[in-house]
């Protein structure tokens with residue numbers, strides 16, 4: 009269901025009369041349960057590719073299929089629904105609504121997803137505990153550390169049990185310890201079958217991946233399976 | 242997708258207080274605007290009410306029956322027999338609550354010093370009492386005791402102009418149906434004051450029977466005056482009477498008798514509405530600005546919500562809820578403030594300092610603002626209705642934000 013097929017994706021941006029290459033004929037297949045890192049220097053197209061896989065952005069050409077859904081054939085509204093129901097997102101920063109507590113942040117998305125009230129409150133407790141935030145449920149984002157905020161974002165991403173989680177520089181604003189904790193969380197969730205695709209240029213993160221995809225100037229320059237080198241703390 | 246209304250409300254409420262200073266200022270602006278809408282319409286309504294009432298006072302009687310030619314030529318010639326038969330039956334049943342008949346002719350009043358042209362009313366004091374058409378206040382002496390009273394009651398200003406006084410004699414003079422001079426002497430038994438001083442110059446009260454004999458009218462009268470319930474809806478009294486009168490008689494409501502006065506109420510409603518909309522337009526700039534700023538500040542989280550899969554409609558709704566919340570708070574404060582400040586004034590504000598000017602507008606020296614539930618409802622409807630309309634623009638802008646760009650603004 010959550011395998012990803014990218015075929016010949018191209019994307020350019022116009023900026024100040026200049027044409028910037030975002031993606032340059034990228035083809036990539038990711039199977040269910042994989043733990044993939046997209047790496048490469050700044051501007052290499054990691055975010056662009058990740059956004060395309062998550063239905064946040066549409067390529068100029070090429071075809072993306074996630075599970076049975078051909079994203080490149082869907083309307084904006086359908087893409088929104090797809091994101092809401094099937095993909096968990098973790099962004100670099102500003103992952104949370106500042107005026108809602110940790111619990112409310114998770115619950116809000118579940119409400120929009122249409123999860124009924126009883127199931128919801130139970131599930132919210134469950135996922136917040138899973139990411140190690142018991143006792144902090146009613147704190148506002150500003151009252152949480154960067155690592156804790158990211159873990160709320162993870163809780164929200166996995167609340168509706170998506171098969172796919174996309175994370176864009178999830179550790180960029182975290183200290184080493186928090187980053188390691190977050191990656192440990194990712195690994196354990198991956199072991200339960202959730203597919204992870206993480207865009208990063210953080211070498212600490214790449215060590216957790218079983219597959220490393222390198223991009224440069226919008227092109228895929230390598231795609232290698234690897235044994236994770238990092239220790240899960 | 243279900244609508245998480247409770248969460249949206251909570252979100253809107255908290256967002257509102259994120260920039261509490263801006264919210265408070267906007268709240269104050271809305272409250273003052275709403276207060277102004279209601280206060281203004283209360284004063285306007287009070288003024289028109291008074292103009293209409295004063296006008297009715299000089300008519301007097303909300304619905305009147307005359308001989309067909311009377312209005313063109315209000316002289317003794319165009320009198321009619323007193324009500325009987327069908328008309329009498331119609332007058333004595335609902336929706337009519339009271340009626341009276343009177344003689345009303347142009348006449349001359351003379352004292353030993355001066356004479357004045359006036360309108361002589363030959364009335365039945367009991368009947369006038371029943372329809373509430375007595376002079377506003379008797380400042381000296383008494384009103385006529387019954388339909389046979391031989392005295393006259395004059396307005397205070399007329400007394401001054403004629404240089405006469407209580408207990409003195411004046412001469413009433415008019416024409417009988419044969420165009421002969423009809424006159425009689427009468428003692429001033431009472432002096433009245435009217436809300437409109439011009440009324441004091443015009444209306445002279447005498448009892449009906451002596452007036453009828455002076456004018457050689459027999460039992461004939463000039464008009465039948467009728468009241469029933471709310472003066473605003475006098476038109477409904479007309480049909481049953483019109484069905485009962487002869488074809489030589491005409492039944493008219495005060496709106497028809499005095500079309501200028503009649504149109505006053507409608508004009509007032511129109512003005513009220515225009516004023517309210519104008520006040521709101523001034524407000525709407527502040528409102529739109531507040532919302533645009535709020536959306537601008539929250540670009541990233543709005544982008545986040547869209548990235549997570551919340552549809553633009555939900556974002557739009559979120560901004561609209563915030564706006565409606567702000568408007569509702571303003572409405573509550575404004576309405577309560579209006580109630581608290583205007584209700585105590587309903588007993589009247591003394592405007593005698595400027596009243597001479599107001600006389601022209603048929604106003605008295607006291608203004609009675611009239612707080613009306615309908616005006617409060619109208620202002621609420623305008624503020625909420627137009628408020629939502631004005632909020633659509635910022636809400637639309639929020640909904641159309643590109644989530645990628647919004648999120649990229651780190």
Ligand SMILES: Nc1ncnc2c1ncn2[C@@H]1O[C@H](COP(=O)(O)OP(=O)(O)OP(=O)(O)O)[C@@H](O)[C@H]1O
Pocket residue numbers: 021022023028029030048049050051052053054055056057209
């Ligand atoms: N909305 C946009 N408008 C113009 N150019 C863009 C836009 N988004 C991305 N680009 C350009 O496309 C290229 C790829 O961008 P992308 O964000 O995918 O890189 P990245 O690998 O994620 O970089 P980083 O590591 O800095 O996040 C870059 O040159 C970037 O400047």
Ligand SMILES: [Mg+2]
Pocket residue numbers: 054055056176207
């Ligand atoms: Mg990036």
